[in-house]
Amino acid sequence: MIACLGRIVHDTDAESIPDDDVSTISQSLDLQGTIESGGIAGLAGKDFGGIYSVNPLVLIKPSGSEDIARVVKAASRTSHVTVAARGNGHSINGQAMADGGLVIDMRSTEDNHFKLLTIDGSPYIDISGGALWEDVLKRCVSMFRLAPQSWTDYLSLTVGGTLSNAGVSGQAFRYGPQTSNVTELEIVTGKGEITVCSETQNSELFFGALGGLGQFGIITRARVKLQPAPDMVRWIRLVYSEFEEFTRDAEFLVTREEGESFDYVEGFVLSNCHDPINGWPSVPLDPDHEFNPAHIPQTAGSVLYCLEAALHYRHNDHPSTVDAAVNGLLERLEFIRRLKFQVNVSYIEFLLRVKRVEEHAKANGIWDSPHPWLNIFVSQSSIVDFDRTVFRKMLKDGVGGPMLIYPLLRSKWDDRTSVVLPKGEIFYIVALLRFVPQGSSVEKLVAQNLEIVKRCNDEGLDFKLYLPNYHSKDDWKRHFGNEWSRFMERKFSFDPMAILAPGQRIFNRTHINLSL
């Protein structure tokens, strides 16, 4: 299975690319940006997942949309060359790679757009597809005291990269994913055309590209809704021993009106043990806080559940006002009363919380190890079975990293986008964020991911993969279900030669036809 795309990563794999190929390409492209060939496999041929590696032909650092359009048009004049936009390469399964193809480093365009607009009295920001969300955050807050409404947990991801998937975090229950917070895109299509699109202008391309896995075009600019940025956040973690109580409370919080709930709701599963990564020590938010296992009820099973919530406030809000708002909500929840943890942090510190994890993991040398992650959307009707089969049995000892689980609301997603979801208004995102310690077998963990998906299928659970990764056309068809024909039609309209995003392995550059 693993060998389908390329090779399992070996540093010695990089082959040299004949110079004449590169110089021919460079001359024919006539770019304002730059083209690199030697030594690029280490960057453009790998990703955060660390499971696959390929040998791209060249790495292109475009100066802007015109350069990108030239690259796509040049590829279209060949019979086989593909083009992959690379955001920050934080995919897991080679999605931003192009074996023997042209990789476009979108980060080189990060500063091309940054403009505040007011439309019908509301603030928006035009940003580059290659910008990192963390830079968007810092600039919006410091310059305008405004911020986007919907985030990902980790912000060293690009705007175009997350919009090509969905972009989900603890604000999505209220504002929808990041794809629901964009009103206009500029896209270079697979025909090399630079097109501005929105709900009312070139709408098929607009909705197709949102969650479109990079299949229809390369996002060079996005217009994103903003809101006033709060100053501070009360960040809270509450422990549960019973899954039903955890889900009831999480669903209660995400279905309440704005102003009557928290501003952020997530959750995670932990092993009921003292393991420093998978167990009790993963809960406290402050090194001075102690997790006392004596408070865990005798009836607790192999795993515990932690609800994570946050409330925004301003510097001039009196602490008693914040306490009253928080306590008013907490008193309605059924967590283990003595296992409650909370801290006050700045809004930016809160949104950059995973950056601290990254710094820590880099210092420990595990950030660069492989990450066979699995992300699944599971319907509310299947989540109890999923907990029983997967969390309480298969993963009761943890995955060496967070096991996130929190509810989302389908009505906050736009079904005209390319994202596919399980049925029902409430569904859960489950994210198994594995870190592989040195010497451990990646293959074994990938096999366990496949086994989890198989069990979900065998038990008839209603689920869809998020950041999907399939190897066969039948699996992709099954993934898209009724939306497959729409996805195909969009492909034929906007990238008929199947040039873009070959690393998703949905369409084949040389064999695109209606029978796919």
Ligand SMILES: Cc1cc2nc3c(=O)[nH]c(=O)nc-3n(C[C@H](O)[C@H](O)[C@H](O)COP(=O)(O)OP(=O)(O)OC[C@H]3O[C@@H](n4cnc5c(N)ncnc54)[C@H](O)[C@@H]3O)c2cc1C
């Ligand atoms: C540590 C970590 C934390 C994460 N946390 C979250 C989270 O909380 N929520 C969440 O939703 N996701 C999360 N993700 C997943 C993330 O959304 C995806 O990895 C996503 O692909 C963004 O990464 P990227 O910008 O590096 O894109 P890449 O991995 O570089 O690209 C992803 C895909 O999009 C295509 N692409 C890239 N740029 C563009 C563009 N401008 N236009 C069109 N297509 C493009 C690529 O060709 C590829 O197919 C996380 C990932 C990591 C590694």
